[in-house]
Amino acid sequence: MLNMLENVPKTDPLAFPEQKAVIDRILEENRDLPGSVMVILNELQSNIGFISPTMQAYVSKQMHVPLQQIHGVVSFYSFFTTQSRGKHTVKFCMGTACYVGGAQQLIEKAKQVLGVDPGQTTKDGMATVEVCRCVGACSQAPVVVVDEDLHGRVRPTKLPQILRKAQQ
Amino acid sequence: MKYYRTHVLVCVDPECLAKGAHEVMDSLQDELVAQGLINEVQVLETSRIGSCHIGPEIMVYPEGVHYVGLSTDDIPYLVEEHFLKGRVAKKFLEPEVEAKDEELSAPTSKEVRVVLRNCGKIDPENIEDYIAEDGYEALAKVLTSMAPEQVINEVLASGLRGRGGAGFPAGKKWQFARAPKADQKFIICNADEGDPGAFMNRRVLEGDPHAVIEGMIIAAYAIGANHGYIYCRAEYPVAVKMLNIAIKQARAYGMLGENILGSGFSFDLEVRMGAGAFVCGEETALMASIEGKRGEPRPRPPFPAISGLWGKPTNVNNVETYANVAQIILKGAAWYASMGTEKSKGTKTFALAGDVNHTGLIEVPLGINMREVIYDVAQGIKDGKKLKAVQIGGPMGGCLPEAFLDRPIDYESLAAAGTIMGSGGLVVMDEDTCMVDIARFFMEFIQDESCGKCTPCRVGTRRMLEILQRICNGDGRDGDIETLEMLCKYIKTTSLCGLGQGAPNPVESTLKHFRHEYEAHIYEKRCPAKVCRGLIRYEIVDACTGCTVCARNCPVGAISGERRKQHVIDVNTCIRCGICMQVCNFNAIEVH
Numbered sequence: 001m002l003n004m005l006e007n008v009p010k011t012d013p014l015a016f017p018e019q020k021a022v023i024d025r026i027l028e029e030n031r032d033l034p035g036s037v038m039v040i041l042n043e044l045q046s047n048i049g050f051i052s053p054t055m056q057a058y059v060s061k062q063m064h065v066p067l068q069q070i071h072g073v074v075s076f077y078s079f080f081t082t083q084s085r086g087k088h089t090v091k092f093c094m095g096t097a098c099y100v101g102g103a104q105q106l107i108e109k110a111k112q113v114l115g116v117d118p119g120q121t122t123k124d125g126m127a128t129v130e131v132c133r134c135v136g137a138c139s140q141a142p143v144v145v146v147d148e149d150l151h152g153r154v155r156p157t158k159l160p161q162i163l164r165k166a167q168q
Numbered sequence: 169m170k171y172y173r174t175h176v177l178v179c180v181d182p183e184c185l186a187k188g189a190h191e192v193m194d195s196l197q198d199e200l201v202a203q204g205l206i207n208e209v210q211v212l213e214t215s216r217i218g219s220c221h222i223g224p225e226i227m228v229y230p231e232g233v234h235y236v237g238l239s240t241d242d243i244p245y246l247v248e249e250h251f252l253k254g255r256v257a258k259k260f261l262e263p264e265v266e267a268k269d270e271e272l273s274a275p276t277s278k279e280v281r282v283v284l285r286n287c288g289k290i291d292p293e294n295i296e297d298y299i300a301e302d303g304y305e306a307l308a309k310v311l312t313s314m315a316p317e318q319v320i321n322e323v324l325a326s327g328l329r330g331r332g333g334a335g336f337p338a339g340k341k342w343q344f345a346r347a348p349k350a351d352q353k354f355i356i357c358n359a360d361e362g363d364p365g366a367f368m369n370r371r372v373l374e375g376d377p378h379a380v381i382e383g384m385i386i387a388a389y390a391i392g393a394n395h396g397y398i399y400c401r402a403e404y405p406v407a408v409k410m411l412n413i414a415i416k417q418a419r420a421y422g423m424l425g426e427n428i429l430g431s432g433f434s435f436d437l438e439v440r441m442g443a444g445a446f447v448c449g450e451e452t453a454l455m456a457s458i459e460g461k462r463g464e465p466r467p468r469p470p471f472p473a474i475s476g477l478w479g480k481p482t483n484v485n486n487v488e489t490y491a492n493v494a495q496i497i498l499k500g501a502a503w504y505a506s507m508g509t510e511k512s513k514g515t516k517t518f519a520l521a522g523d524v525n526h527t528g529l530i531e532v533p534l535g536i537n538m539r540e541v542i543y544d545v546a547q548g549i550k551d552g553k554k555l556k557a558v559q560i561g562g563p564m565g566g567c568l569p570e571a572f573l574d575r576p577i578d579y580e581s582l583a584a585a586g587t588i589m590g591s592g593g594l595v596v597m598d599e600d601t602c603m604v605d606i607a608r609f610f611m612e613f614i615q616d617e618s619c620g621k622c623t624p625c626r627v628g629t630r631r632m633l634e635i636l637q638r639i640c641n642g643d644g645r646d647g648d649i650e651t652l653e654m655l656c657k658y659i660k661t662t663s664l665c666g667l668g669q670g671a672p673n674p675v676e677s678t679l680k681h682f683r684h685e686y687e688a689h690i691y692e693k694r695c696p697a698k699v700c701r702g703l704i705r706y707e708i709v710d711a712c713t714g715c716t717v718c719a720r721n722c723p724v725g726a727i728s729g730e731r732r733k734q735h736v737i738d739v740n741t742c743i744r745c746g747i748c749m750q751v752c753n754f755n756a757i758e759v760h
Contacts, residue, residue: 034478035440037460042402042441069461076462076619077443079402095364096559096595097521099609108745112723133446133613135403136367138521138593139271139528152270156721156747157216 004057012054022047023055027062037065037073041080050081086121086128088166090114091145095134101141102156107131109156113163127166172207174251177214177227181753184223188239192224195240199247209251215717215753222262235260271371271528276545280507282515283368283491284531287375292410295417298378304423306494310386311431314497319390320346323493325501327513332358332449332486333561333590334666335512335579338493344473345391345483354482355388355396355435357490358454362401362446363562364613365593368517369487371529373400373407376491377414381437383490385423386497388435391483396437399454402444411439446563446617450665451484453619464621465665486591488517509535512578516592522559523550523598532577539573542596553598556697557682561590563610563617564670566677567603586677588670602699603682604689608636610674618667625668628659632675641702644690653679698759701744708735708748711756718748718757 013019026043030036040059044051051059051074060067074080092098092107107118110129114122121128137143140152144162151162178184178193193211200206217227217234225236233256235246242260249257272288275281290297298304310319324339345353357380361369373380384396400408415437418424426434440458447453448463455477457463476482492514496504505513512534520527524546532541538558542548549555557567566587575581579589597606615629632655635648656672656679663669679686688694695703708718714732719725726742729735737748749757 035458035460038440038443038457039460042443045443072462073460076464077445079442079444094613096563096593096609097365097527099364100522100595100597100601100606102746102750105745105747105750108723108743109721109747132403132444133362133617134364134366136361136370138365138367138519138595141521141527155750157717157751 004054005061008054009052012052013048014052014054014058019048023058027059031063037063037070041070041073041077045080050084052082056082086126086166088127088147089130089145090127090163090166091130091132091135092118093133093135093137093141093143093145094131095136095138095141097138097141098134098143103142105156106142106144106154106159109159110163113160114167122167126168127163172210174209174231175229176209176211177217177229178211179215179217179223179225179227180213181216182755184225187223189224191240192226192238192243195243196226196247199243200251203247203252205247205251215715215751225262231256234262236262269528271367272375273526273528275531278536278540278545279531280515280533281531282495282504283372283379283488283517284375284529285495286379287371287529290376292375292377293413295378295414295421298376302498303378303494304382304421306497307382307385307423308429310389310497311429311433316346316390316392319386319497322501323390323496326496326504327501327508327511328489328492328496328504329512329579330485331488331492331516331591333564333588335589338485338489341473341483341485342387342390344471345393345481348474348481350481352395352480353391353393354477354480355384355391355393356451356454356458356477356482356484357384357396357398358449358451358484358486359398359400359404359407360442360449360454361404361487361591362449362617363591363593365519365521365559365595366562366591367519368529368592370404370407372487372491372517373404374410377407377410378418379491379494380487381411381414381418381424383493384437385428385435386493387483387485387490389433391481393483394435396435397458397477398437398439399442399448399458400439401442401448408439408441415439445619446613447619447665447667450667453665454484455482462619464619465667467664488592507533509576509578511580516577516589518592518594520546520594520596522594522596523553523601524548524596525550534578535576537574537576538568541577541594542573546596549596549598551598553600555596556599556601557597557603557606559595559597559606559674560593561588561673562593563613564588564666564673565590565593566673567597567606567681568677569681571681586680587673600697600699602695602697603678603685604636604639604695605697605699607675607678608633608640611636611671614667614671618671622662622664622668624659624662625664625671628655628663629668629671631655632659632672636675639686639689640695640700642689642693642700643702644686644693646690648690649679649683649686704744704759705739706737706742706744706746706748707758707760708737709756709758710734711754713754713756715753717751717753721747721751723747 008014030039056070060070118131144151144154222236320342328338329335445463448457450465453463453465472482517531526547559567611633615633618625620626656676712734719727726738
């Protein structure tokens with residue numbers, strides 16, 4: 001793990017000057033904040049889209065925090081991912097109200113339309129399907145979130161139309 | 169194949185048929201023939217287009233115009249306008265739906281709004297709106313005329329209890345945090361509202377962020393803290409945005425920062441975001457997360473009031489608790505204590521969801537009974553069905569049967585019934601819900617969200633889930649119920665934090681109130697509510713018109729049949745998802 005920073009993979013965000021600049025800026029801005037690790041990782045996740053093992057090593061080195069601690073935090077929280085994801089994310093809410101409202105059927109329908117299970121990305125890299133816990137829109141259950149857009153009271157017949165946005 | 173310039177789809181689902189869709193279709197055909205357009209316009213039948221309550225309705229392509237509420241008398245006009253002259257016949261267009269707040273509607277007569285009083289009424293992005301509604305008046309009163317002890321006594325006298333779930337008296341908590349001498353103390357607002365089915369806190373943060381901030385400043389003054397954090401879950405980006413705007417404005421108006429309102433008291437606040445870990449709603453895990461660590465709870469004592477964030481005395485309350493504080497200071501403890509029951513004072517917000525006619529947020533005085541909430545405030549069960557259970561308190565809460573509807577909703581009564589107040593999620597379930605399946609759902613959630621630090625919760629919940637999955641799959645065995653009961657007892661008594669200690673609640677309460685359903689699954693291999701996939705099968709009956717809707721929607725291609733002929737489900741391919749039953753317009757699919 002230690003020499004990870006010497007052989008940065010060509011596809012890693014750290015290998016692209018633009019993205020590296022973003023990473024450096026995030027580190028610089030939050031360096032002195034108490035409890036900065038969470039803030040930095042949250043920022044990296046939302047700006048870069050994922051936190052690769054090499055990025056974790058980089059954060060560890062820059063922040064003087066042991067790598068295992070960084071990895072421990074990244075692997076603990078479900079929002080942090082270590083691999084790049086599809087262009088779009090399709091999240092199926094699995095809160096109580098959505099479950100009772102038929103979220104399971106929507107996931108099955110999505111499997112038919114997109115050909116992937118939750119947690120996977122479509123072959124063309126367009127969409128990543130996820131199951132999430134309660135987005136807090138229970139009065140509109142069942143809920144599907146495509147990127148930032150929330151769709152409520154979704155029926156299996158209407159799902160393909162909603163998913164079309166995530167396929168292009 | 170013949171080409172047409174226009175296609176007209178006529179909705180022929182049962183609702184529209186009942187309103188005369190076929191007559192409209194026939195008259196449309198006749199009129200097109202009369203106008204000599206029949207070779208240019210094709211009329212087809214289709215299933216449901218829109219909501220159908222103003223049927224019969226048609227869809228005209230390629231324009232994509234949707235006409236509703238047609239009768240045979242309207243057809244000549246419509247054909248002349250649209251198909252002959254090419255103008256949209258405006259009077260048959262679907263009326264625009266008036267925008268309405270789906271989450272928070274006007275209060276019903278049983279409601280009292282304290283926490284939600286400003287939500288949807290004021291502009292959350294403008295501090296002046298809040299000030300116009302008596303905002304920050306309580307803070308001014310506290311800073312200019314009350315000693316910290318007086319503030320604590322006022323909150324104590326109001327009887328306000330922690331609204332996060334456990335119901336610990338807020339004033340007591342402040343007293344504990346005030347006692348130790350320290351160079352620094354912290355105030356934390358727990359906005360990690362993770363319970364599925366609960367969204368009251370989100371709405372307050374988004375709609376009235378200053379109320380929470382004001383409550384926190386008052387609490388900070390009472391315990392002597394100079395810095396605060398609002399820990400908000402990452403699933404609520406809008407709430408985080410509103411909070412940040414509100415904090416900035418409060419600073420600009422001198423409500424936050426150095427020397428607040430010229431009183432010499434200084435306090436500042438910042439928002440920290442979670443990253444999708446349910447256990448971070450537990451106060452010690454939450455503090456670990458703010459410190460930048462894995463959100464794992466630690467044993468108490470020491471309690472946060474003695475050694476909390478970075479080892480400093482810390483007071484943690486939830487959003488709703490803080491949102492009550494300013495009102496208590498302004499209107500007095502006696503006013504607040506006049507609402508509620510002997511031990512549970514004030515009001516409580518609930519998020520109503522599930523099979524009721526009116527879903528959304530409500531705020532009612534504690535002590536109201538469940539029947540009033542469900543049948544008066546929520547206007548009863550959807551589609552005239554029967555109520556089976558009310559799930560209250562989130563994944564660590566329990567399911568209550570109809571027999572409990574007349575008991576008051578307060579902390580003590582709920583605990584006696586085997587559930588908790590929780591943060592206020594109320595999911596109402598009708599007779600079509602399988603309680604074993606619900607118990608399995610919650611166990612799956614808890615097992616997934618268990619942080620893994622202590623063994624009873626990590627391993628115990630997994631064992632329970634395995635048993636429940638087996639029962640739902642139809643492989644339940646004699647002795648499973650007893651094993652579950654034993655595991656419930658052990659996990660409850662030996663887990664480290666509230667998550668593990670509450671984990672068995674959904675199973676325990678369903679075992680207590682719906683034991684017969686478990687027995688039906690295990691001994692009769694039957695799911696009474698026809699939900700558990702391992703124990704049911706779907707069948708297409710004579711009512712089938714062969715419309716092919718089910719076959720087109722089946723995710724595994726298990727349905728076959730010719731157009732206009734009865735279809736058949738291949739039992740071996742069928743995964744029993746029930747989509748076919750949901751999309752069928754003729755009630756031709758039955759479950760056994």
